[in-house]
Amino acid sequence: MSDGLRVWQVWMYCHLYRRLERFRRPELLDAARAGGEFLLHSARVAPPAKKCAFVLTRDGRPVKVQRTIFSECFYTMAMNELWRVTGEARYQSEAVEMMDQIIHWVREDPSGLGRPQLPGAPATESMAVPMMLLNLVDQLGEEDEELAVKYAELGDWCAQRVLQHVQRDGQAVLEHVSEDGEELSGCLGRHQNPGHALEAGWFLLRHTHRRGDPALRAHVIDKFLLLPFRSGWDPEHGGLFYFQDADGLCPTQLEWAMKLWWPHSEAMIAFLMGYSDGGDPALLHVFYQVAEYTFRQFRDPEYGEWFGYLNREGKVALTIKGGPFKGCFHVPRCLAMCEEMLSALLSRPAPAPARPIPDPARRGAE
């Protein structure tokens, strides 16, 4: 149950196989394909309905189902990436059909997700939904003119929905807003997740790149990169807080002050992407600062891999390398993307960075 296949692992294996020469290894493709076939066979809870399980047993029986779109989003990413490396059309048609179902749930009728409609629960938008969908637009439209055109309007809609999470005269990114883009009352409305804002930041940067919108690009760097970094970085012990309250009150989540691996890997991607696009040395400086903390605090020099969960002071709080939410995804995606961006920077006729990347030998090893 706990050692099952991860949907995002299928995506990751295919992505590494496709993008990085040294990972073009048949065993990686075979594993991804086996995972994909398992998903095709077992992911749906009640086929032909498209709702997918979040956890399956080793033999493919559903254990948990989330009343959100995220299992289906990762399913779509895995299927699209499998199509890209194998060329088999059935994977792509799975991806596009699931994408259309997700769009229907998000933009037309969420009732298929199974969430109860309670009269006292305000209609809220979690930033995770439009940002995940924006990431899918990026995934499906990559070097695919037809789908890029098909989903262009959707991409604009997603970007606009993510952008409405910038609240308080541009002074805060809030994780949940009302359906109309207003701040919600109480601690739900004040809830902030700096790593999530930074991840949304690089999804938006790629969107502005596709759309060729430099004014939006500057806004994104200001509001989704620099703002969450400034407010989310612990001035005392370093590292990004997991959760914050926009009024500076104490969050109600027990783990709010912990330092998790993935906000740091997403921050590295965001700042390196921001620097690669525009050349502002301030963004490169933050990339260094985050990377230095990350490689110093999260990596396990003895047995490899990164730890996932540190306490506020930076001490390892959970010794597990993988768990219900830490799999083969954020770390390799960060390392692969940073490697590609750094290689591109180094091949440009530009001055080399003033300081070396911390422990560069490490990056290719995971």
Added chain:
Amino acid sequence: MSDGLRVWQVWMYCHLYRRLERFRRPELLDAARAGGEFLLHSARVAPPAKKCAFVLTRDGRPVKVQRTIFSECFYTMAMNELWRVTGEARYQSEAVEMMDQIIHWVREDPSGLGRPQLPGAPATESMAVPMMLLNLVDQLGEEDEELAVKYAELGDWCAQRVLQHVQRDGQAVLEHVSEDGEELSGCLGRHQNPGHALEAGWFLLRHTHRRGDPALRAHVIDKFLLLPFRSGWDPEHGGLFYFQDADGLCPTQLEWAMKLWWPHSEAMIAFLMGYSDGGDPALLHVFYQVAEYTFRQFRDPEYGEWFGYLNREGKVALTIKGGPFKGCFHVPRCLAMCEEMLSALLSRPAPAPARPIPDPARRGAE
């Protein structure tokens, strides 16, 4: 939404009013009665069905509904206690009708709770369910011969179900077991919650007291008091861990090593009750040890009340005094019960305890 009334607060106000002379104040009864009327009017999500909301808006609309029995259990406790202090029969009939519904959900047909039946999810029993029901048997049967007789068999059944969470030849209390009382595979099966075991311990002690079963009493003290204390007490920094893994592996919950207020208040009740019944000084010694840690680490000497959430080292991690799960319940229940037990001990012709209770002036102040 977040400042709503708490069901357990109604119970607590009535309980203090009824049991402790200095709390027999009309404003406490008025507040409890107002809360009770609000619950009667608004707690049920879709009356006449009995499922209750977990969170309501200030004006009584449901915000969250849990697919468990716990909201209904606290509703039952509140109504029964309201009947005890007001004598109004409508509160008691509400309590008994809800109790019968809960018993139906637990022992006959859980489908009304709305949990999906997934083929890969093993049929598990969470210790919380029989222990909560055992606590209700205690509540409803107190000085009520008719209900004590009505629920006697249920009490035995609950005790037997809680006892089957003692696993591994008596070496571990496991939070989740199979429906047949076997250890579950994986980290779910190894999951331990020392504070919960200790709370179950004093529920069982009261059961053995009602049933007059000294052999069971010795077993409970051994397995639900001393065992969780020995394995759950942090030898390095003191205090009870929130979660543990029965194999000593790292739990997957981010907050596993934090020190929460309620396991400590439940431990104080359990050990003082164990000592009061049998006189074993070892149990009094543990009570002292827990109370000393608790009053030193959790209480706020400046503004009163207890903090709820410390990090492993004992530093306050969340400065909130109340939150989604910390209300007017564990602290006053602990202080009221300990005060009653200590008064009874002091009025006995027995040698006085060798060491004073830490900061006794504090106890009555909350």
